[in-house]
Amino acid sequence: MTEESESASDVVRRERFSGGPARGFLSSMDADARIFAADLAVDRAHVVMLAEQGIVTDDEAATILAALESVEDAGFDALPDGEDVHAAIETAVIERVGDVGGKMHTARSRNDEVATCIRYRLREDVLDAVETTLGLREALAETASDHTETVMPGYTHLQPAQPTTVGHYLLSYEQAVARDTERLFDAYERVNRSPLGSAAFAGTPFDVDRERTAELLGFESVLDNSMDAVSTRDFLVEVVAALSNLATTVSGLAEDLIIFSNKGLVELSDDYASTSSIMPQKKNPDTLELVRATAGDASAGLNGLLTTLKGLPRAYNRDLQKATPHAWDTVDEVTEAVAVAAGAAATATWDEAALADAAGEGFSTATGVADLLAMQGVPFRKAHEMVAEAAEEGADYSALDSAAESVLGDSLDAYVERAAVEAALDPEKSAASRDSVGGPAPESVSETLSVAEAAIAADADALGDERAALDSAAEQLQTEVSRFA
Structure with a gap:
């Protein structure tokens, strides 16, 4: 419809909604640069489908598609003012090819x-x-x-907890x-x-053929x-x-x-x-x-x-x-x-040296000693109590032996060999001993890595x-x- 053929009410309505102080507030053009290329693709797919379905003629489709190419070549910044990029592109198409450009919007909404x-x-x-x-x-x-073998401190509550890698x-x-x-x-x-x-x-x-436009735009379904x-x-x-x-x-x-x-x-x-x-x-x-x-x-x-x-x-x-x-x-x-x-x-x-030094801070191997005792039949809660008492005295073999006498009623070597305790106290050996699935031992780490x-x-x-x-x-x-x- 041309402006000359519009009724008086049509003209009034068009002018009523064409301006006003809220036009800029309604506009999304600043954000729409991001979807400029997307809108052109959607327009093209829609026009191709309209032609295939006989809703527009091939000549009309060709005219619209050529206009879209011109709009794309000119770029987003060349678009006319509009509430959004969708309306602006349609306006630009109509400016180039006249009323036939208005057929691009057939059978769809901006929604x-x-x-x-x-x-x-x-x-x-x-x-x-x-x-x-x-x-x-x-x-x-x-x-x-x-760094599968690089020992480091592990923390819980930001406190030294157990050595890991x-x-x-x-x-x-x-x-x-x-x-x-x-x-x-x-x-x-x-x-x-x-x-x-x-x-x-x-x-x-x-x-319309919704599946066809979905296919042309690479969507898996509608x-x-x-x-x-x-x-x-x-x-x-x-x-x-x-x-x-x-x-x-x-x-x-x-x-x-x-x-x-x-x-x-x-x-x-x-x-x-x-x-x-x-x-x-x-x-x-x-x-x-x-x-x-x-x-x-x-x-x-x-x-x-x-x-x-x-x-x-x-x-x-x-x-x-x-x-x-x-x-x-x-x-x-x-x-x-x-x-x-x-x-x-x-x-x-x-820093592997600094990591190794920090790995044993705060008696971080305490759990390993408790686990070692539990493996020898000592109830874990008793072993936990014993190691906790030792931690207050110095967290070395001597402190552990004294705590064993106090809590377990016998010397430490009655339960486990000293060499095993010394190994459990070593951060690197402690980490290596925890070789369960997903653990910090080098072999476990290698498996997880694979x-x-x-x-x-x-x-x-x-x-x-x-x-x-x-x-x-x-x-x-x-x-x-x-x-x-």
């Missing part, structure tokens, strides 16, 4: 369009996050392989990050479903219920929750390395540290402090997202425009933080498969678009 664009772009971001977790896991595993410690984080990888893959599967074709929320009378498809943002919650968990995991690693650095047990590479502006002797773990802080930003993003979504009525509400930036901010910050943590872990230098390396390789293959599927769909879409050139 299903924006939901599709968000999912389309978020898929890439989730896969990028997965890739950074693999980088961190590789760094942890590689460093662990160099650097390899055992690092693999504890590798396994935690592996679960974070798994959560991201799980979330990706539910992101990778297409809402396109649901229109505003109640479907469309046009004979969301069946059209109302749910346009209104749900649970996929954002799932992704941001997985990222928040990942950020929390990595904040623990960052905190440990900061503390170990403070104790002189590990030295960070200069690339991941800084010095003071006034105190030249200082080497500050600044990057890891920022990694640690990212967990707060991520949890705030999750809370903000959940609060925005809480209590929204079906189906589409403009509140959802405020929900998506929480996901963009979180995925960007957490992905960057994980990459930094991986670099810091990979380049840190562990499992970890296999899991990393499998997840890398899975990531490659997902990326290949998206690339294949993009190529297919381009091929179909070229048919109309």
Whole structure:
């Protein structure tokens, strides 16, 4: 319809909603640069489908697709003003080819369009996050392989607890990050479903092929219920929750390395540290402090997202425009933080001498002595009481022997040979003795390492498969678009 053919009421309505002080408040253009390419892909897939279904002619499709290419070449910054990138692209198309450009929006709404664009772009971001977790896991595993026998202090409540090995410690984080990888893959599967074709929320009378647009855009399936498809943002919650968990995991690693650095047990590479502006002797773990802080930003993003979504009525509400930036901010910050943590872990230098000295502090081998007595038939609680009494006297063989007389009623050698006690008191031998599955003994660490390396390789293959599927769909879409050139 041209402006000349509009009724007076049409003109009044159009002018009524074309301006006003709230126009800028309604606009999401600043945030929409991120989904510019996604919207163009969604537009192309939709137009191809419309032509295949006979809803628009091939010539009309060719005209629209050529206009979209021109819009893409001009770039996001050349778009006209609009409430969002979707409307701005449509306006730019119409400016180039006239009324036929308005047929691009046939059988869809901005509601299903924006939901599709968000999912389309978020898929890439989730896969990028997965890739950074693999980088961190590789760094942890590689460093662990160099330190399967390097003894170090283990802490609970930040107090010396038991000797362990650097390899055992690092693999504890590798396994935690592996679960974070798994959560991201799980979330990706539910992101990778297409809402396109649901229109505003109640479907469309046009004979659209939703499976075809899903195929062209690389989605694994469609969301069946059209109302749910346009209104749900649970996929954002799932992704941001997985990222928040990942950020929390990595904040623990960052905190440990900061503390170990403070104790002189590990030295960070200069690339991941800084010095003071006034105190030249200082080497500050600044990057890891920022990694640690990212967990707060991520949890705030999750809370903000959940609060925005809480209590929204079906189906589409403009509140959802405020929900998506929480996901963009979180995925960007957490992905960057994980990459930094991986670099810091990979380049840190562990001081083996300092670690060995610290490994026995605070009578950290006490549990090993109690275990040794329990293996000889002494009730563990009695052995625990005896070793605790010895700890007050000096935590050496003499103190243990005296405590045995006091608590057990006999000398220590009545229960176990002195050589075995001396071995249990040695931090390195103590760590080596704990060779149960997943323990700190070098053999156990090596076994855990082999499992970890296999899991990393499998997840890398899975990531490659997902990326290949998206690339294949993009190529297919381009091929179909070229048919109309």
